[in-house]
Amino acid sequence: xxxxxxxxxxxRNGNQAEFDILDPTIGSPAIDIRKLHxxxxxxxxxxxxxxTASCKxxxxxxxxxxxxxxxxxYPIEQLAAHSNYLETSFLLMYGHLPSNVEYHxxxxxxxRHTMVHEGLKQFFNGFHHDAHPMAIMVGVxxxxxxxxxxxxxxxxxxxxxxxxxxxLAKMPTIAAYSHRRAYGLPLLYPRNDLDFIENFMxxxxxxxxxxxxxxxxxxxxxxxxxILHADHEQNASTSTVRLASSSGANPFACISAGIASLxxxxxxxxxxxxxxMLEEIKDPDEIPKxxxxxxxxxxxxxxxxxxxxxxxxxxxxxxxxxxxxxxxxEIMDNSNQPLFNTAKQLEKIALEDDYFxxxxxxxxxxxxxxxxxxxxxxxxxxxTVIFAMARTAGWISQWLEMMEDKEQRIGRxxxxxxxxxxxxxxxxxxx
Numbered sequence: 001x002x003x004x005x006x007x008x009x010x011x012r013n014g015n016q017a018e019f020d021i022l023d024p025t026i027g028s029p030a031i032d033i034r035k036l037h038x039x040x041x042x043x044x045x046x047x048x049x050x051x052t053a054s055c056k057x058x059x060x061x062x063x064x065x066x067x068x069x070x071x072x073x074y075p076i077e078q079l080a081a082h083s084n085y086l087e088t089s090f091l092l093m094y095g096h097l098p099s100n101v102e103y104h105x106x107x108x109x110x111x112r113h114t115m116v117h118e119g120l121k122q123f124f125n126g127f128h129h130d131a132h133p134m135a136i137m138v139g140v141x142x143x144x145x146x147x148x149x150x151x152x153x154x155x156x157x158x159x160x161x162x163x164x165x166x167x168l169a170k171m172p173t174i175a176a177y178s179h180r181r182a183y184g185l186p187l188l189y190p191r192n193d194l195d196f197i198e199n200f201m202x203x204x205x206x207x208x209x210x211x212x213x214x215x216x217x218x219x220x221x222x223x224x225x226x227i228l229h230a231d232h233e234q235n236a237s238t239s240t241v242r243l244a245s246s247s248g249a250n251p252f253a254c255i256s257a258g259i260a261s262l263x264x265x266x267x268x269x270x271x272x273x274x275x276x277m278l279e280e281i282k283d284p285d286e287i288p289k290x291x292x293x294x295x296x297x298x299x300x301x302x303x304x305x306x307x308x309x310x311x312x313x314x315x316x317x318x319x320x321x322x323x324x325x326x327x328x329x330e331i332m333d334n335s336n337q338p339l340f341n342t343a344k345q346l347e348k349i350a351l352e353d354d355y356f357x358x359x360x361x362x363x364x365x366x367x368x369x370x371x372x373x374x375x376x377x378x379x380x381x382x383x384t385v386i387f388a389m390a391r392t393a394g395w396i397s398q399w400l401e402m403m404e405d406k407e408q409r410i411g412r413x414x415x416x417x418x419x420x421x422x423x424x425x426x427x428x429x430x431x
Contacts, residue, residue: 006031010040026061043414049234055242055408059092059397060233067313071231072096080320085226086110086196089168089393092231093400113169114190114199116177117147124181133178133385134263140174141167142256152250160403163251164396171392172196175385176203182381197222200389205377217331221324221372228317228365229387231394237261237268241395242402243411251399258395259388268384271370274305275339275380282338284345295355305367306350307360317365325368325375332375343371 004023009016017039020032030053036042046052061070069076072091079088090098090106098106123143127136144166145152151162177187180203188203198214201222206212232238240261244254262268281290293301308315329340347363350356373383402408 004029008036008040010042015040022056027063043416045416049239054234054239054411055402055405057234057398057401058095059401060231060394062233062310064308064310065312067311067316069232069316076228076316077320080224080227083227084195084197085223085230085390085393088227088230089396092393092397093164109165110169110196111190111192113166114173114192116170116173120144120147121177121187124177124187127181129184130182133175133182133382134259134388136178136181137174137385137388138256138259138263140178141171141259142253144170145250145252148252154245154248154250154403160251160400164400167251167255167396168392171389172200173203175382175389176200178385179204179379179382182379197226201376215331217327218376221321221328222376224321224324225369225372225386226390228321229369229390231391231397235267236264237391238395238398241399245399245402246408246411248410251396254399255392255395258391262388262391263384268387270304270364270366271373271387272380272383274367274370275374275383277304278339278342278346281342281346284342287342287346287349291349291353291355303346303350303361305364305370306356306362308364311364312360314360314362315364318363318368321365321368321372322363325372328372328375339374340371343367 004021005018006021007016007018017035019035019039022030022032024030033044036044044052059072061073062068071079071088072095074091074097079091083091086107087098087103090103120140120143123140124136127139148163148166151159151166153159173190180187186208188206188208190199191202192199194202194214197219201214201219202212234242237258241254241258244257245251249257265273281287290301290303293299294303347367350361350363356362370383373386374380378386
């Protein structure tokens with residue numbers, strides 16, 4: 001990185017110090033403040049880390065103002081059009097697109113790891129029948145370290161790679177089993193003659209008594225969801241994975257922590273919230289009423305699936321997935337047609353209303369992915385599980401990168417203490 005510097009002056013006492021400016025490949029430069037406390041006795045205050053870079057990373061780049069998302073330098077539009085999830089996962093993990101030989105070797109490795117330990121399968125019977133699939137996923141993924149402890153030396157590159165392969169391969173199996181436990185369905189073994197997405201859908205929906213066929217349009221829609229959600233820079237769950245791994249925790253524990261963070265409704269529950277909103281609206285004729293509520297400053301009602309904290313322009317992922325959503329709706333039955341009609345009408349109004357256009361409140365990826373998952377018959381409580389499966393590639397890649405970063409230290413944010421000043425203890429008899 002090329003280096004310039006900036007001078008920070010403490011106006012209280014006139015003390016000042018110079019700090020390097022770090023220039024990225026693309027994006028905003030950052031002030032290296034690691035010596036701030038040592039030089040000036042100061043910390044920075046940045047709730048939510050909105051202006052703080054916690055690491056250097058070669059994996060994902062986002063320009064929210066221009067609506068750009070790159071994986072390892074490749075535009076998300078090109079990957080969505082030409083790649084698949086496992087090829088994209090290889091790119092994220094290893095930093096380059098695989099050769100033909102590398103690709104097929106990687107796919108073969110992942111397929112060999114799709115089964116879970118028979119002892120681990122017993123965990124699913126221990127959960128209550130109506131346990132949330134995310135609760136099951138957090139527990140089972142964390143428990144993997146008790147079954148696959150032959151590769152837990154985080155200082156051994158080969159161990160790290162084996163653990164990464166196991167996590168990527170077994171996550172669909174764990175996710176499908178989490179769903180089937182709730183419905184009393186048998187836990188099916190993976191089918192390695194199917195590709196990654198087809199195998200997951202088979203384990204989710206097939207029954208032993210009849211043949212299961214996956215519609216290629218449904219597979220394509222799910223493939224896009226997986227690619228578009230594979231990584232998204234230093235979001236809450238990815239930062240959680242990195243923070244947990246900074247302590248030297250094993251990879252299964254770190255990914256389990258990421259799943260727990262994703263479970264929060266402010267992070268991974270947006271597409272589920274879209275469906276709940278559409279179910280609340282019910283009738284397309286009621287949409288104007290909800291639009292007016294969203295515009296009312298005195299009403300805290302929000303339309304879900306519109307706008308994005310990072311993308312101040314159109315979410316590039318939404319542009320990609322929109323057509324897949326419409327293609328899928330054309331082949332599905334009419335059981336959810338009122339809900340889908342409401343979604344189409346709401347989308348049309350949002351794309352034409354000046355209130356939304358002026359504020360860049362365009363439909364985002366969660367709007368369309370929620371509709372797709374609903375059209376595929378996936379229960380609402382599985383929406384975030386699908387998200388976690390897709391994001392596993394990114395979590396693993398971020399973890400692998402951090403393990404090789406010599407500058408990383410155990411995460412230890414500072415605070416501004418606002419509690420009581422020093423005071424003396426008073427004996428209980430005198431209080």
